[in-house]
Amino acid sequence: xxxxxxxxxxxxxxxxxxxxxxxxxxxxxxxxxxxxxxxxxxxxxxxxxxxxxxxxxxxxxxxxxxxxxxxxxxxxxxxxxxxxxxxxxxxxxxxxxxxxxxxxxxxxxxxxxxxxxxxxxxxxxxxxxxxxxxxxxxxxxxxxxxxxxxxxxxxxxxxxxxxxxxxxxxxxxxxxxxxxxxxxxxxxxxxxxxxxxxxxxxxxxxxxxxxxxxxxxxxxxxxxxxxxxxxxxxxxxxxxxxxxxxxxxxxxxxxxxxxxxxxxxxxxxxxxxxxxxxxxxxxxxxxxxxxxxxxxxxxx
Numbered sequence: 367x368x369x370x371x372x373x374x375x376x377x378x379x380x381x382x383x384x385x386x387x388x389x390x391x392x393x394x395x396x397x398x399x400x401x402x403x404x405x406x407x408x409x410x411x412x413x414x415x416x417x418x419x420x421x422x423x424x425x426x427x428x429x430x431x432x433x434x435x436x437x438x439x440x441x442x443x444x445x446x447x448x449x450x451x452x453x454x455x456x457x458x459x460x461x462x463x464x465x466x467x468x469x470x471x472x473x474x475x476x477x478x479x480x481x482x483x484x485x486x487x488x489x490x491x492x493x494x495x496x497x498x499x500x501x502x503x504x505x506x507x508x509x510x511x512x513x514x515x516x517x518x519x520x521x522x523x524x525x526x527x528x529x530x531x532x533x534x535x536x537x538x539x540x541x542x543x544x545x546x547x548x549x550x551x552x553x554x555x556x557x558x559x560x561x562x563x564x565x566x567x568x569x570x571x572x573x574x575x576x577x578x579x580x581x582x583x584x585x586x587x588x589x590x591x592x593x594x595x596x597x598x599x600x601x602x603x604x605x606x607x608x609x610x611x612x613x614x615x616x617x618x619x620x621x622x623x624x625x626x627x628x629x630x631x632x633x634x635x636x637x638x639x640x641x642x643x644x645x646x647x648x649x650x651x652x653x654x655x656x657x658x659x660x661x662x663x664x665x666x
């Protein structure tokens with residue numbers, strides 16, 4: 367797959383003018399609208415793509431959109447777990463999280479990863495602020511149990527993994543009104559004050575719904591949603607997605623991602639995109655140009 371050069375100095379003046387002209391109607395259309403971005407995958411671990419992402423987020427803010435970043439940190443958590451002699455385990459795409467693993471998740475997501483993202487956006491000229499579910503009671507959670515596929519009717523306890531019971535968006539809206547860019551870690555908190563690890567795709571989808579976002583953009587490590595032959599599916603409806611779940615085309619870590627995307631589309635988010643985070647400036651390409659770089663999901 368060919369990707370555009372990430373070095374703007376290689377572009378001619380004519381190309382730059384054409385790109386700016388193409389972006390104008392999108393800037394006008396989305397001015398003042400919220401865009402929730404789920405940040406993860408290669409875009410989060412390769413330095414050139416990290417910088418590209420940070421510049422995209424700042425540019426979106428400068429031209430009048432309101433980006434909100436929700437991040438995970440799977441590779442960083444796995445690396446930290448190895449350092450303490452633990453191996454990551456997953457059931458149905460969800461990380462099994464005992465008490466020790468939850469401690470690691472908290473300091474990796476709410477500390478190291480979040481602060482790296484905040485610093486990158488600030489260095490690119492933005493004003494980013496990091497949040498976890500505890501800040502302003504942002505993400506309220508309950509313990510999640512998953513159905514046992516081998517024993518129908520039984521549920522599996524996967525530890526300190528949460529379902530979202532409520533999102534209280536006041537702190538996010540206050541930051542947006544003051545021209546800050548919220549960067550949200552996918553950690554929720556129960557009524558008992560316990561921390562819960564929540565899948566970042568689920569948080570991004572629910573955050574987009576509650577904020578009434580124009581778009582939800584999910585960065586991934588593939589060109590988008592692929593069929594069994596590896597061909598990109600450029601647009602998907604609810605019915606098509608149900609068929610892809612049934613025949614196993616969508617499985618593993620893609621399950622929560624696509625389920626969250628579909629729920630967001632059904633609950634008022636105008637468009638949901640699963641895009642290739644390995645493409646430099648994929649956010650700008652998806653939001654401000656005619657060229658899509660992934661799969662668009664709609665409710666119908």
